[in-house]
Amino acid sequence: MPLIDITNPEIIKFLVESYDKTARLRMKWNNLYGDKLQEAATLQRKETGYTTYDVFKADMIGGMPAITRDHITAGYNRKRVPIRDGTFIPGTAHLRKGHSIVDVGLGDPKEDPRLVRPDTDTTIDPVMRVVDPEQSKVIYKDKPVFGRIVYLKQRSKLAPEQKYYFRECSGWDYGWRLKDSFFSKGRPVYGRVWRLNRDVKSRSGPQPDPPYYKNPDIPASNKCPE
Structure with a gap:
């Protein structure tokens, strides 16, 4: 405007x-309302002459008994020997014990010498597995039989868990380590499996996913363990 x-x-x-x-x-x-405004602005009670300092002083005097009581209790507690609940407190040297790639069974130090590290070494674990030397030679040979494109084709034929230790993107959530899953046991070697068609025609019909497929519930006030 x-x-x-x-x-x-x-x-x-x-x-x-x-x-x-x-x-x-x-x-x-x-x-019209001047008289009422004057009456509301006039102090009706007896003036005591208290200042801000007097108000703070009254609050401090009222809390003195609690300070005296807590001081006596604190003096008694200072003379007592504290109880050590934690008999073992882990340090930097214990961070990698039982949690390294070798301990969880994801890597072999013979194949990847980078995994042979002391427990005091807290650097980040390697992300990618060691590339096969025979595949690495493909990059440095002449085209068109060899070269970068041939190298990438050979690498694409490998499963992601054969190239990396952990999932590096959300696209790998489905299909990561399928050989370790329940559905890989007893599956046919050749041909396709129409899982949905087979479940619909089965006697019990399609079934929901198993409970262990769901994300764990976050503990809260409305969800108490039984």
């Missing part, structure tokens, strides 16, 4: 009339 032109005589006349109207309304309100 554009601003009004205050140099216009008609606008000036309108503003003057508006200011006069507002002033008359204020004067009328003061004439």
Whole structure:
């Protein structure tokens, strides 16, 4: 919305009339309710002369008994020998014990010498597995039989768990380590399995996913363990 032109005589006349109207309304309100406003603003109780310092002082004096009581209790507790609940406190040297790639069975130090590290070494574990030297030679040979494209084709034929220790993107969530899953046991070697068609025609019909397929519930006040 554009601003009004205050140099216009008609606008000036309108503003003057508006200011006069507002002033008359204020004067009328003061004439009607001036007595009540004066009564509400007058102190009705006896003045005691308290200052802000007096109010703070009263609060401090009221809390002195609690300070004295806590000081006696603290002095008694300082003389007692503390109970050590934790008999063993792990340090930096224990961070990797039982949690390294070798301990969980994901890698072999004979294949990847980078995994042979002391427990005090807290650097990040290697992300990618060691590339086969025979595949690495493909990059440095002449085209078109060898080269980068041939190398990438050979690498694409490998499963992701054969190239990396852990999942590096969300696209690997489905299909990661399928050989370790329940559905890989007893599956046919050749041909396709129409799982949905087979389940629909079965006697019990399609079944939901097993409970262990779901994400774990986060403990909260409304979910108490049984």
